[in-house]
Amino acid sequence: DGGITQSPKYLFRKEGQNVTLSCEQNLNHDAMYWYRQDPGQGLRLIYYSQIVNDFQKGDIAEGYSVSREKKESFPLTVTSAQKNPTAFYLCASSPLTGGGHGDTQYFGPGTRLTVL
Amino acid sequence: GQQVMQIPQYQHVQEGEDFTTYCNSSTTLSNIQWYKQRPGGHPVFLIQLVKSGEVKKQKRLTFQFGEAKKNSSLHITATQTTDVGTYFCAPSGSARQLTFGSGTQLTVLP
Numbered sequence: 001d002g003g004i005t006q007s008p009k010y011l012f013r014k015e016g017q018n019v020t021l022s023c024e025q026n027l028n029h030d031a032m033y034w035y036r037q038d039p040g041q042g043l044r045l046i047y048y049s050q051i052v053n054d055f056q057k058g059d060i061a062e063g064y065s066v067s068r069e070k071k072e073s074f075p076l077t078v079t080s081a082q083k084n085p086t087a088f089y090l091c092a093s094s095p096l097t098g099g100g101h102g103d104t105q106y107f108g109p110g111t112r113l114t115v116l
Numbered sequence: 117g118q119q120v121m122q123i124p125q126y127q128h129v130q131e132g133e134d135f136t137t138y139c140n141s142s143t144t145l146s147n148i149q150w151y152k153q154r155p156g157g158h159p160v161f162l163i164q165l166v167k168s169g170e171v172k173k174q175k176r177l178t179f180q181f182g183e184a185k186k187n188s189s190l191h192i193t194a195t196q197t198t199d200v201g202t203y204f205c206a207p208s209g210s211a212r213q214l215t216f217g218s219g220t221q222l223t224v225l226p
Contacts (some may be wrong), residue, residue, distance in 0.1 A: 033213065035216075041219075042217055042219050043204070043216040104149070104161045105149075105214060107158040107160070
């Protein structure tokens with residue numbers, strides 16, 4: 001059954017702790033993305049990667065870090081430097097079709113992080 | 117990335133009424149995608165528009181891309197309770213990443 005998995009669905013952490021959110025895809029997609037969504041708002045891009053061992057900062061990368069050691073995996077670490085980390089985090093992937101247009105993104109179910 | 121303004125932010129309709137959400141940009145867009153996010157869920161791709169003046173239909177949903185490629189709209193005819201959710205427009209940037217609008221949250225009253 002192909003798709004994107006994110007775990008856990010809900011995550012609680014104490015302030016000052018780093019936390020890593022997992023994202024795995026078996027769609028053989030080249031590109032992967034991390035977004036943050038706050039209540040009643042749109043999605044803001046944190047980081048994205050189009051190839052293994054390479055990634056780029058999005059609009060709100062401060063306080064976050066990522067790695068892309070395998071094509072299937074794109075974990076996101078929320079560091080203690082992130083001032084307001086409580087949010088809904090969404091991972092997505094897309095094929096790079098080479099058509100010159102934006103590629104359809106397929107989203108995982110998300111992780112709701114609450115920092116106490 | 118491309119910045120877009122999406123209006124309205126919220127819309128409540130009676131079941132059976134029509135609904136429209138608009139996505140506006142100050143710059144020309146190369147293409148635009150639309151996504152739907154059900155309450156508590158994740159965004160799901162609906163459609164991509166590429167050509168100037170393009171109109172695409174999916175059952176009760178009609179998507180339009182403006183002639184100048186600076187605006188787009190999603191129209192739902194005769195809304196149903198299954199249409200509830202937040203609808204996002206998302207133009208793509210030069211590096212092929214998407215910039216999501218703030219979304220229109222649709223509530224359908226039975």
